Amino acid sequence: MLSYILRRIASTLPVMAIVALFVFSLLYIAPGDPAVVIAGDQASPEDVERIRQSLGLDRPFLIQFGSWVWRILHGDLGTSIFTNLPVSTMIGQRLGPTLSLMMVTLLLTIVVAVPLGVLAAWKAGSLIDRAIMAFAVFGFSLPVFVVGYVLAYVFALELEWLPVQGYTPRAQGVWPWLQNLILPAIALGCVYIALIARITRATMLEVLQQDYIRTARAKGLGQGGILFVHALKNAAVPIVTVIGIGIALLIGGAVVTESVFAIPGLGRLTIDAILRRDYPVIQGIVLLFSFVYVLVNLMIDVIYTLVDPRIRY
Amino acid sequence: MDRRTVLKGLAGAGGLALSGLSAPAIAQGASARTLRFVPQANLANFDPIWGTQYVVRNAAALVWDTLYGVDSALQPQRQMVESEEVTDDGTTWTFKLRPGLKFHDGEPVRSKDVVASLTRWAARDPMGLMLKALQQELTAVDDRTFKWVLKQPFPKMLYALGKNNSPCAFIMPERIAQTDPFKQIGDYVGSGPMKFAKGEWVPGAKAVFEKFADYVPRQEKASWLAGGKQMLLDRVEWIVMPDPATAAAALQNGEIDWWENPIADLVPVLKNNKNISVDIGDPLGNVGSFRMNFLYPPFNDVRARRAVLMAMSQEDYMRALVGDDNSLWKSLPGFFTPDTPLYTEAGGEVLKGKRDLDAAKKLLAESGYSGQPVTCLVAQDQPITKAFGDVTADLLKKLGMNVDFVATDWGTVGSRRAQKTPPGQGGWNMFHTWHAGSDCINPAPYTAIRANGDKAWFGWPNSPGTEKEVTSWFEAKGLDEEKAAVARLNKVALEDVVYAPTGFFLSYTAWRKNVSGITKGPLPFFWGVSKSA
Numbered sequence: 001m002l003s004y005i006l007r008r009i010a011s012t013l014p015v016m017a018i019v020a021l022f023v024f025s026l027l028y029i030a031p032g033d034p035a036v037v038i039a040g041d042q043a044s045p046e047d048v049e050r051i052r053q054s055l056g057l058d059r060p061f062l063i064q065f066g067s068w069v070w071r072i073l074h075g076d077l078g079t080s081i082f083t084n085l086p087v088s089t090m091i092g093q094r095l096g097p098t099l100s101l102m103m104v105t106l107l108l109t110i111v112v113a114v115p116l117g118v119l120a121a122w123k124a125g126s127l128i129d130r131a132i133m134a135f136a137v138f139g140f141s142l143p144v145f146v147v148g149y150v151l152a153y154v155f156a157l158e159l160e161w162l163p164v165q166g167y168t169p170r171a172q173g174v175w176p177w178l179q180n181l182i183l184p185a186i187a188l189g190c191v192y193i194a195l196i197a198r199i200t201r202a203t204m205l206e207v208l209q210q211d212y213i214r215t216a217r218a219k220g221l222g223q224g225g226i227l228f229v230h231a232l233k234n235a236a237v238p239i240v241t242v243i244g245i246g247i248a249l250l251i252g253g254a255v256v257t258e259s260v261f262a263i264p265g266l267g268r269l270t271i272d273a274i275l276r277r278d279y280p281v282i283q284g285i286v287l288l289f290s291f292v293y294v295l296v297n298l299m300i301d302v303i304y305t306l307v308d309p310r311i312r313y
Numbered sequence: 314m315d316r317r318t319v320l321k322g323l324a325g326a327g328g329l330a331l332s333g334l335s336a337p338a339i340a341q342g343a344s345a346r347t348l349r350f351v352p353q354a355n356l357a358n359f360d361p362i363w364g365t366q367y368v369v370r371n372a373a374a375l376v377w378d379t380l381y382g383v384d385s386a387l388q389p390q391r392q393m394v395e396s397e398e399v400t401d402d403g404t405t406w407t408f409k410l411r412p413g414l415k416f417h418d419g420e421p422v423r424s425k426d427v428v429a430s431l432t433r434w435a436a437r438d439p440m441g442l443m444l445k446a447l448q449q450e451l452t453a454v455d456d457r458t459f460k461w462v463l464k465q466p467f468p469k470m471l472y473a474l475g476k477n478n479s480p481c482a483f484i485m486p487e488r489i490a491q492t493d494p495f496k497q498i499g500d501y502v503g504s505g506p507m508k509f510a511k512g513e514w515v516p517g518a519k520a521v522f523e524k525f526a527d528y529v530p531r532q533e534k535a536s537w538l539a540g541g542k543q544m545l546l547d548r549v550e551w552i553v554m555p556d557p558a559t560a561a562a563a564l565q566n567g568e569i570d571w572w573e574n575p576i577a578d579l580v581p582v583l584k585n586n587k588n589i590s591v592d593i594g595d596p597l598g599n600v601g602s603f604r605m606n607f608l609y610p611p612f613n614d615v616r617a618r619r620a621v622l623m624a625m626s627q628e629d630y631m632r633a634l635v636g637d638d639n640s641l642w643k644s645l646p647g648f649f650t651p652d653t654p655l656y657t658e659a660g661g662e663v664l665k666g667k668r669d670l671d672a673a674k675k676l677l678a679e680s681g682y683s684g685q686p687v688t689c690l691v692a693q694d695q696p697i698t699k700a701f702g703d704v705t706a707d708l709l710k711k712l713g714m715n716v717d718f719v720a721t722d723w724g725t726v727g728s729r730r731a732q733k734t735p736p737g738q739g740g741w742n743m744f745h746t747w748h749a750g751s752d753c754i755n756p757a758p759y760t761a762i763r764a765n766g767d768k769a770w771f772g773w774p775n776s777p778g779t780e781k782e783v784t785s786w787f788e789a790k791g792l793d794e795e796k797a798a799v800a801r802l803n804k805v806a807l808e809d810v811v812y813a814p815t816g817f818f819l820s821y822t823a824w825r826k827n828v829s830g831i832t833k834g835p836l837p838f839f840w841g842v843s844k845s846a
Contacts, residue, residue: 080516261559
């Protein structure tokens with residue numbers, strides 16, 4: 001197992017290298033020039049050129065790429081063109097809010113979606129099943145920002161239960177931290193809940209037809225035990241897979257959610273950096289995201305062995 | 314370690330995390346001496362000389378002081394300076410600093426700091442560059458006195474040192490001001506009324522300013538950048554909110570105190586809230602514009618440019634931007650900011666009255682236009698340029714032009730508009746933008762009105778008559794001479810169509826009613842602002 005994990009981690013290196021080259025090339029050929037944005041409207045072409053030189057943007061592609069890779073290999077993601085702050089500092093500042101949002105969303109999703117899926121499968125064809133599936137279609141169809149605005153209007157503006165925007169670090173207490181995350185997590189989680197509820201239902205329906213479930217019923221096991229101990233455990237592999245894939249959805253959705261709820265996370269940093277052509281920041285974030293994807297896939301593979309002892313690497 | 318042990322461990326970790334819920338959480342009530350402000354844009358850098366964005370200038374005005382400050386009557390008044398003398402021939406200026414000025418690190422403000430700061434500023438500012446070209450020497454005489462010797466008089470000296478157009482002549486410690494003007498500073502020590510809390514700065518999200526206890530305000534009443542900058546707040550938090558609907562909700566909910574520029578669509582909601590005040594933010598507003606490229610057909614022919622001017626309706630542009638709120642716009646038959654001393658409509662008949670599409674088509678045909686594509690750059694991520702772009706595309710089609718509508722983002726427009734290559738090879742024929750009204754009050758900061766060909770702003774207009782009148786204004790002695798020069802300038806710039814003004818528009822600012830002391834101006838002024846609990 002350990003050698004498998006080490007091999008998988010080692011295999012991420014070429015993937016990361018390809019991602020790095022791809023992102024760097026894409027940014028190099030993309031239109032837009034950070035020097036123009038920095039120089040402002042009053043600047044002369046000579047001013048823009050001097051800024052470009054001071055940022056090293058006038059150097060050939062291979063030299064720019066080489067020096068960037070060299071810095072990466074030394075653990076230096078570079079310095080933001082605009083803020084003059086190290087990219088690692090900027091990512092560090094934004095990591096907490098995004099991780100918190102993703103964690104709460106993930107938790108909320110699993111707690112809500114899996115039981116809903118199980119219930120729908122158990123009551124397949126009934127009114128409850130149809131209601132849950134209707135909710136799933138609804139949740140899948142609504143854009144994150146629409147759900148966000150509606151939630152903010154109802155729970156923040158009308159009821160005044162929760163804040164509209166912002167982020168409070170966990171160090172300032174669990175409730176202040178959580179109250180800023182509840183609405184964004186529900187908004188972001190809607191699609192995700194719908195997806196996992198549907199997958200759980202479909203997988204459970206298949207498992208509930210199996211002989212060992214009939215045997216469990218025949219020996220007098222209670223419904224809860226059948227559903228959650230025998231059936232769900234055997235339906236877990238596809239569900240865990242979808243949860244893993246869904247983390248990619250979460251990262252994409254976080255960009256919108258963080259904007260709607262003014263959460264200072266990585267999603268907003270990504271958009272700001274793209275709009276300003278802040279190349280070092282874009283490159284740093286894309287590298288981080290690609291690393292997270294690879295890591296999540298690895299974790300999913302490891303979790304398979306935990307939920308299904310038959311799987312061995 | 315087996316599978317069951319790992320699962321138990323995970324369950325235990327979850328329990329530990331949840332146990333944190335039992336810890337008491339202390340609600341952080343907003344202090345009455347902390348103001349939470351939503352600025353117009355993200356404070357992405359904090360060097361007001363290196364980066365000339367307005368949001369940087371607005372924040373910098375809290376941290377760095379200026380030698381002079383322009384007041385609400387648009388006149389420069391002494392700020393850090395105690396007195397000044399100029400020789401009869403107008404070439405030697407001697408300035409004396411006020412006593413007791415201190416930087417945030419406790420060091421006194423000395424003449425050598427001023428000399429270094431002005432040197433850095435003069436390398437980037439249009440008026441500074443003019444001064445630099447005339448400069449014989451800029452020297453510190455003693456700790457509180459410095460001297461600027463010029464080769465010829467520069468009557469607009471005090472205005473240059475006190476203007477609020479970016480970049481302002483902010484004074485920094487010598488060690489910081491010695492930074493190459495094309496490189497960004499990383500030390501934010503100033504002598505203004507607030508200190509920058511660098512440790513709390515999260516670019517794109519938050520910037521914090523704290524009261525500087527040793528700041529010595531002037532005794533005069535505050536007026537824009539002039540007078541006594543009395544800070545009644547201990548802390549000002551700038552909270553960046555990219556989504557206007559969120560900012561509107563946060564203001565209604567009391568999570569923020571002041572929103573610099575709410576979008577017009579949301580203003581009715583704010584006006585209906587009894588806890589919120591809404592008013593025009595900057596009375597100098599903005600001048601909308603689109604620029605045509607003088608280098609390539611069809612707009613290298615003045616008849617094609619005049620045809621567009623004859624056909625365009627400023628009302629269409631303004632309504633596309635602000636809707637039906639008539640208090641937010643005015644037609645602008647000229648280039649200068651309405652209700653300011655130099656405002657003129659001389660030569661503006663072409664923009665007034667019923668639009669004559671047939672005459673415009675005839676003039677366009679005379680220019681030799683024969684259906685070639687007209688590349689029109691439109692930044693879709695900026696509501697102002699998007700609205701203008703849609704109206705222009707419709708206008709050009711009505712004129713029978715073949716529009717190549719390039720819908721893109723502001724960053725790309727910023728880069729592409731600098732290209733002098735032909736439109737089909739990465740260049741362009743027209744793009745849209747707008748200018749702060751405070752930049753259009755006179756020709757000094759008004760880069761967009763300059764028409765010196767290759768050295769002019771994007772579009773590279775060439776109009777010797779316009780340039781002649783810009784020089785006349787700089788040399789003018791007294792307001793009457795200035796007015797006459799600007800009237801002639803307006804007329805000739807419209808004849809040559811240096812650019813097409815799309816109208817004058819204003820925007821609102823909104824704040825909670827427990828905040829008082831907010832004044833109208835070209836930037837948000839925090840001195841004199843207070844907040845009750």
